[in-house]
Amino acid sequence: MSRRPRPLPPGSPFPLGATFDGAGTNVSVFASAATRVSLCLFDDHDREERVELAERTGPWWHTYLPGVGHGQRYGLRAWGPHDPGRGERHNPAKLLVDPYTRALDGELIWDDALADTNDVDSAPFVPKSVVVDGRFDWGDDHSPDTPWHDTLIYETHVRGLTARHPDVPVEQRGTYAGLASPVILDHLRSLHVTAIELLPVHAFVTERHLAARGLTNSARVQHRRLRRRLRPARHRRRRRRVGRPARHGPARRAARQPRPPPARHDYRVRPHRRDPPGRHRAHPRPRPARPSTRRQAMIAVEIQTTTPPSVLHPGSTPRVDHAGRSRPRR
Numbered sequence: 001m002s003r004r005p006r007p008l009p010p011g012s013p014f015p016l017g018a019t020f021d022g023a024g025t026n027v028s029v030f031a032s033a034a035t036r037v038s039l040c041l042f043d044d045h046d047r048e049e050r051v052e053l054a055e056r057t058g059p060w061w062h063t064y065l066p067g068v069g070h071g072q073r074y075g076l077r078a079w080g081p082h083d084p085g086r087g088e089r090h091n092p093a094k095l096l097v098d099p100y101t102r103a104l105d106g107e108l109i110w111d112d113a114l115a116d117t118n119d120v121d122s123a124p125f126v127p128k129s130v131v132v133d134g135r136f137d138w139g140d141d142h143s144p145d146t147p148w149h150d151t152l153i154y155e156t157h158v159r160g161l162t163a164r165h166p167d168v169p170v171e172q173r174g175t176y177a178g179l180a181s182p183v184i185l186d187h188l189r190s191l192h193v194t195a196i197e198l199l200p201v202h203a204f205v206t207e208r209h210l211a212a213r214g215l216t217n218s219a220r221v222q223h224r225r226l227r228r229r230l231r232p233a234r235h236r237r238r239r240r241r242v243g244r245p246a247r248h249g250p251a252r253r254a255a256r257q258p259r260p261p262p263a264r265h266d267y268r269v270r271p272h273r274r275d276p277p278g279r280h281r282a283h284p285r286p287r288p289a290r291p292s293t294r295r296q297a298m299i300a301v302e303i304q305t306t307t308p309p310s311v312l313h314p315g316s317t318p319r320v321d322h323a324g325r326s327r328p329r330r
Contacts, residue, residue, distance in 0.1 A: 001047070001048045001049070001050060002047075002048075002049045002050070008051070008054075008063050008064060008065065008066075009063070009064035009066070010055040010062070010063060010064065011026045011027065011028065011055060011062045011063045011064035012026055012028065012062060012064075013028050013057040013058070013060035013062045014028065014060075015028065015100075016028045016029070016030060016060075016100045017098055017099075017100025017101060017102075018072075018074065018098065018100075018101065018129070018131045018132075019134070020068075020069050020070055020131055020132070020133045020134070020135075022069075022135070023066065023067075024064055024065050024066040024067060024068055024069070025064070025065045025068040025069060025072070025131050026062065026063075026064050026065075027039055027053065027062060027063055027064075027065065027074075028060055028061070028062035029053060029060065029061045029062070029076060029098070030059055030060055031059065031060075031061055031078055031080075032058075032059035033080050033081060033088050033090070034061070034078040034079060034080040034090060035079050035080045035090075036052070036078070036079035036080070036092075037052075037053045037061040037076065037077070037078050037079070038050045038051065038052055038053065038076070038077045038078075038092070039051040039052075039053055039063070039065075039074055039075075039076060040074060040075045040076065040077060040095065040123070041068070041072060041073070041074050042073040042074065042075070042123075042128055043073075046123070046124070048123065050077075051063065051065065068131065069131060069133070070131055070132060070133040071130065071131065072130070072131040073105050073128035073129065073130055073131075074098070074128065074129050074130075074131065075095040075096060075097065075098070075123065075126065075128055075129060076095070076096040076097075076098055076129075077092045077093075077094070077095060077096065078090050078091075078092065078096065079092050082116075084116075089116045091116050091119075093118070093119045093120060093121050093122065094114070094116060094122045094126075095121070095122050095123040095126045096126075097126065097127060097129055098129040101129035101130065101132075102130070102132040102134065103129070103130035103132050104127040104128065104129060104130065104203050105127060105128045105129075105130050106126075106127040106128055107127060108125065108126060108127055108205045108206075109124075109125040110125075110208045110211055110212075111125045113125055114126070127203075144194070146194045146195065150194065151194050151195055152191075152192055152193050152194050152195070153193075153194075153195045153196070153197050154188060154191065154193040154195070154196050154197070155196075155197045155198075155199060156196065156197075156198065156199065157198070157199045158174065158175065158176060158178075158179050158198060158201060159174040161179065161184065162174055162175070162178035162179055162181070162184065165178075165183070165184070167181075167183040168181050168183060168184065169181065179196075204217060
């Protein structure tokens with residue numbers, strides 16, 4: 001670990017995060033309760049160089065680093081009071097991720113070094129923030145400024161819309177390039193969509209109990225299989241209890257009885273004790289159970305991601321019947 005000699009330009013408290021301007025990077029961090037903040041620069045061999053953020057404007061710590069540009073990996077360390085009851089957990093042994101970073105390098109590795117009550121360095125187990133050149137020349141392009149009364153917003157996932165689409169190039173599936181592929185754009189135009197709202201595109205950390213079982217927060221798995229992975233012993237007991245047919249007794253005799261046909265939309269009328277004399281209340285017969293909301297959502301996502309857009313056009317939009325099967329609209 002080395003320290004960069006001072007003095008450095010003070011920089012600016014805004015914008016927050018690491019902002020590259022072509023010649024250097026301005027770094028600004030919000031830490032109102034900290035007494036000291038260091039910027040940690042990492043090279044390709046994970047050697048650490050610390051830079052003190054000596055300038056402070058209110059709750060913001062900031063400085064300017066000439067020569068530091070796109071692709072530089074970094075992290076933060078903060079000194080200050082340790083009072084979990086007030087939400088203060090300052091510990092310079094723990095490398096912090098810049099909440100305003102636009103890119104991360106590496107994955108979080110669950111280890112005891114991440115606990116804020118010890119002095120073990122957590123840098124080997126924490127992803128590094130990355131400086132990104134966010135400058136872009138839009139040229140003559142501009143926002144369409146669609147009026148709100150003409151706006152139709154389509155909410156989707158980048159991965160969910162493109163990962164299993166047969167007409168999106170394999171190398172573009174699950175990426176922004178796949179989202180902008182002609183087949184996806186044609187599909188959105190056919191729905192008269194004017195704006196897209198992307199569901200969370202930020203980085204996330206897989207929960208520890210899932211990582212221990214080889215799962216992730218975005219694993220494509222049915223909820224019943226996921227339940228077996230999370231609680232295997234409980235599932236085995238339940239399967240032994242309800243999975244085997246009864247060999248004798250009332251349950252066995254009931255299993256042999258023919259099932260009645262599904263009830264239709266007819267009603268029967270009978271007197272009701274709470275009604276005044278001369279009036280009756282209609283009681284509907286039991287209706288066939290519909291798929292659960294979760295099941296309907298899973299079917300809708302599967303249709304959206306596996307059906308070519310040429311089929312998903314007005315007039316032949318798939319719909320789901322009561323049994324959970326998809327069938328074309330007539």
